[in-house]
Every structure is written in C-alpha cells, then in structure tokens.
Amino acid sequence: MEKRYPDIHDIRSDKALYDYTIALKNRYLKKSSPLNKVLYDDKITLKKQALGLHSYIAKNHGGKTKSKNEIRISSKLRQVPEPLLRMVVVHELAHLKEKDHNKAFYQLCCHMQGDYHQLEFDLRLWLTMLELED
Numbered sequence: 001m002e003k004r005y006p007d008i009h010d011i012r013s014d015k016a017l018y019d020y021t022i023a024l025k026n027r028y029l030k031k032s033s034p035l036n037k038v039l040y041d042d043k044i045t046l047k048k049q050a051l052g053l054h055s056y057i058a059k060n061h062g063g064k065t066k067s068k069n070e071i072r073i074s075s076k077l078r079q080v081p082e083p084l085l086r087m088v089v090v091h092e093l094a095h096l097k098e099k100d101h102n103k104a105f106y107q108l109c110c111h112m113q114g115d116y117h118q119l120e121f122d123l124r125l126w127l128t129m130l131e132l133e134d
C-alpha cells in the first residue's frame, strides 16, 4: 500500500478541500447544481463505512425556496494519499446527479476517476489499517 501510494495529500483545511472539490466539479460536472459547502467533519465515523455525506437542504425563505448542497468528508481522510481522498470526493460529487448507488452512479464515478473501483477497495484496506493502529 505505501508503495503504491507514497504521498499523503496536503489538503488539510476546509478551504483547501472546497477548492479541490470545486475544481473537480468544474471539470466533470459543470452543469450540476451549485455546491455551497465542502468540509471535513469529525462526526463522520468510519466504523459505519460512511466516508462522506452529501446533503441537499431545501429551505423556504419568505416564499422563495433556497436550496443548499453540502458535502461533508470524514476528517480521518485529512491524512490519506491523494487518490483515496479524490475517490471519496468523486463519490460525493456523483451524488449531485445520481441519488442512488445505481449503474449510472458508478459510471459517473468511473468517468471522473478511471480506477474508481480499485481505489474504493484500496481505501477500505487503508482504513482497516488505520483502525488496527488505534
């Protein structure tokens, strides 16, 4: 694992994570709904195998409906190799277009990141290693 992914990314702050996510979105999903927030969240535990969360909140402001798209990424992913962080971001971005984990969803993931399935597998391994270290 260490050999395949030598470098831990340096996207530590929420601002850096937001910029990183928007760059990917602009490249692959320009026409999808805008993204208001992207942040690291300590409360997302990896035990439940949830790596990130995507939420879509529709609020009513004096007759006008305002919608908000947020992506939250487990803060455990502050310290993983870049391709693994990217896999989670790609996953959450794909939910902007496809709510369910269906065929179209995974096609979109693979479009954004060719080796998506391999990375998903590797990320599970990586996280298992982290848990063993705790």
Ligand SMILES: [Zn+2]
Pocket (backbone or CB within 6 Å): 091, 095, 101
């Ligand atoms: Zn999902």
